[in-house]
Amino acid sequence: MVTLHMTNFSDVIQNARERARTLLAQYPQIIKNGKVDVEGLANELGIETKEASFEDRSLAGYIRIKQGQNLIMVNRNNVPKRQRFTIAHEIGHFILHPSQSVHVDDHDTAELVHYRNGTSSQATHLREIEANQFASELLMPESMILRDVNMLRTQGKGISEIIEELSEQYEVSQSAMTLRLNKVK
């Protein structure tokens, strides 16, 4: 059983990010026009992606991990940027936590990490952080971000302009891009 006090926290984050980088190196064809095709990656990994209108609107999506029937379901009512983050987050669970057959995520698990309920264990919390770190690296790979930020800086652009431009280019929310840039500077 994994608990926070038994684990070096920064190692966990580094490992999650490293796994995303490894995957990108393994499937370079999923980077199209400077953007990561998360559905294409899911497809490469043998995971079907579908969307549905969930009755519970706070639900972002889930993954079912089952040999030959892997499935990611995302909330159709979420904007595409949010759906992409959810798919990347669920791929993170697939890669990092395959022994758990179902992961269900509400809106707050992505980006902000939120206890789904009062009884969530530390291990659950840690898995959500890992999946978010993985998703962040997958959608906004460090080498690509550094290259683009440096290029925009040499063009004299300020940080808010950079965040706006890159969130469009990478098709992520501005808050996800802001968090990402906090980590690379």
Ligand SMILES: [Zn+2]
């Ligand atoms: Zn999750």
